[in-house]
Amino acid sequence: MAQYWLFKSEPTTFSIDDxxxxxxxTTCWEGVRNYQARNFLKSMKVGDLxxxxxxxxxxxxxxxxxxxxxxxxxxxxxFDSTSRYFDPRSAPDSPRWFLVDVxxxxxxxxxxxxxxxxxxxxxxxxxxxxxxxxxxxxPVRPEEWQRVLRLVPDGNSSQSTPR
DNA sequence: GCCAACGTTGGC
DNA sequence: GCCAACGTTGGC
Numbered sequence: 001m002a003q004y005w006l007f008k009s010e011p012t013t014f015s016i017d018d019x020x021x022x023x024x025x026t027t028c029w030e031g032v033r034n035y036q037a038r039n040f041l042k043s044m045k046v047g048d049l050x051x052x053x054x055x056x057x058x059x060x061x062x063x064x065x066x067x068x069x070x071x072x073x074x075x076x077x078x079f080d081s082t083s084r085y086f087d088p089r090s091a092p093d094s095p096r097w098f099l100v101d102v103x104x105x106x107x108x109x110x111x112x113x114x115x116x117x118x119x120x121x122x123x124x125x126x127x128x129x130x131x132x133x134x135x136x137x138x139p140v141r142p143e144e145w146q147r148v149l150r151l152v153p154d155g156n157s158s159q160s161t162p163r
Numbered sequence: 164g165c166c167a168a169c170g171t172t173g174g175c
Numbered sequence: 176g177c178c179a180a181c182g183t184t185g186g187c
Contacts, residue, residue, distance in 0.1 A: 010185090034170075056185055114186080132168040134184050
């Protein structure tokens with residue numbers, strides 16, 4: 001079964017519009033250098049869906065949906081001493097960091113600001129909304145996924161469970 | 164720009 | 176293995 005995730009990115013570094021302009025609207029998700037986030041990356045399967053979140057943005061917001069199109073593989077940026085993501089402790093024969101490839105599924109017609117999400121009943125336990133949460137890759141519970149989608153015009157939140 | 168929260172590092 | 180120091184994240 002497909003799992004749900006949330007991917008953080010600072011839009012000044014890589015925004016959802018950057019993804020929209022990428023070839024095949026696909027990119028490798030660079031720069032994860034946190035072990036917990038890495039472990040989540042490694043557990044992703046092709047077909048999993050994720051929210052694209054703009055952090056350090058005005059306002060911080062969920063801005064769309066992406067899909068995992070390639071499962072975790074070694075992050076070669078970590079081997080490149082000229083890369084900002086270089087990590088000398090990672091070697092090709094024992095990679096420490098990984099990437100997945102993701103493709104844009106949908107950019108929301110309107111961003112869903114963090115402030116709005118905080119007011120939604122049923123999202124209280126969402127990792128994104130936890131005080132002090134800094135994880136750049138987060139699991140999202142199916143019920144949280146649906147609740148967020150309900151905020152999107154044409155969100156198809158009930159496509160599998162009509163009510 | 165501030166600063167609380169968090170993760171990592173490294174001396175001991 | 177502890178924990179202080181440090182660097183980073185990210186909302187405000």
